[in-house]
Amino acid sequence: MVTSRLRLPTPDSFTSRLRSPAVAARVGLWLGLCFATCFVTGLVSHYAQQPTHPIPFPTSPSWGYRLTQGLHVTTGVAAIPLLLVKLWSVLPRLFEAPPLGDPRRLLLTALERGSIAVLVAASVFQLATGLLNAAQWYPWTTFSFRTTHYALAWIAIGALLVHVAVKLPLIRDVLARDIDDTAHDRPGAREAGALSRRALVRTTFAAAGVAVLATAGGTVPWLRRVSVFATRTGEGPGGVPINKSATAAGVEESATSPDWRLEVVVGGTVAAVLSLDDLRAMPQHTVDLPIACVEGWSAQGTWSGVRLVDLLRSAGARAGDVVVTSLQRAGAFRRTTLPANFAADARTLVALDLAGEPLALDHGFPCRLIAPDRPGVLQTKWLARLEVDG
Amino acid sequence: MRARLLLAAAGAGLALYGLALLLTRQEPRQWLEVALWLGAGVVAHDVLLSALVVGAGLLGSRLLPASWRAPAAIALVVWGGLSVVAVPVLVGGGVRADNPTLLDRPYIATWWVVSATVVLLVAVTGFLRTRRAHGEG
Incomplete structure (x- = not known):
């Protein structure tokens, strides 16, 4: 008796008509669209973070990256309830017995199930690590989030294309049929579920919508009050949250030292050494530009300071790529390259003030x-040095 | 059929490119942890979460009166999806003393309020549906 109770279920153990291709295809369609959006916006973000751009990354609109990265995180969140219901609807297939008697079918089945295993593993990995990264929680110890999330994105989207190719006629x-049509149902799916199929699909879309509303306030300001599970309230000095604090960057002393100077290096030689008073004495400009972080939050700020082009020109430098170095002693983004088209943009500032305050x-x-339309991680803080070719 | 073969070949190509990226840009000890996380994700879903949901479905279909099942199923999908999405902020593994602008909401209290509201809504809807079913019957 006990042994029969412990036996693995078979597809026929699942009797609900809700676990059906009719539900899987409808939820899967939207899940696929979310994955496609995540993939494309992820590629945009990855490209924006490259030190050099063979095709220049545009500086306009200034909110371009804010939009693409907001979409990346939002569609990723929406995909979570969709993926959970999608997998729920096809769970019986996990327990199908392999066609052991027919070598050709066995091979095809093994290939198909292998591709599904890759797709599920990569999908869960991408959504989980993305969600954790948004909350700045890194429970893994060895691998790099950025490299791995990028590589697995190709694996996930590739496995998804294989899955769509295999299932296309069925999809x-x-x-094309009514949602309640039973032509493609498993023979064991004979009982009505707690809901109609239509109600389950609508509920799933509602769940995706609720998950988005509950988190998107980090990038959509008018949602702040309903986004009770957003990683931030959006509060912070000057109305802009902080990603990395001065303490975390280890710059508290060097940034507040009276000896602080901004070096401008042109063609390998120091062309100008500027104190904060020197910078304040230069013509000041004010721009409204967003900070848009890879973690998906963003905020508009009113920044004032010296135009980068003015600063470079006063040091006798020609326009070109600018290597920007921070006071930070460590970190992958301590030293970054600002491409020439960003350096030449009149909105790009060496900012001294936010919202009228230092x-x-x-x-x-x-x-x-x-600078306009740049990932937040490249909006270098605690500037120490600007370098240009002569 | 040819279009499908092309699509499958393109998909396999993209996935292999991803695999090559993973293997060339990370060290072998990093591969190991990535593999571990990939496997853990599948186990967490296919074994743990699936078993929980199957269990909830069995319990619901045996214990709940018929008119309560639809509201309970809707609540489970919406509340469950939301709770999974909220796990990182609820656990708060990213909280940092030096950054008060990060994870600065009362997540756990909110989750209890949301959960209690969901239970209340299911109870009220279920009760009203039962009464209506009896009234009309």
């Missing part, structure tokens, strides 16, 4: 870079 036929130490005091 098309199921979507920059808070955590926002990059004494001065930081702020």
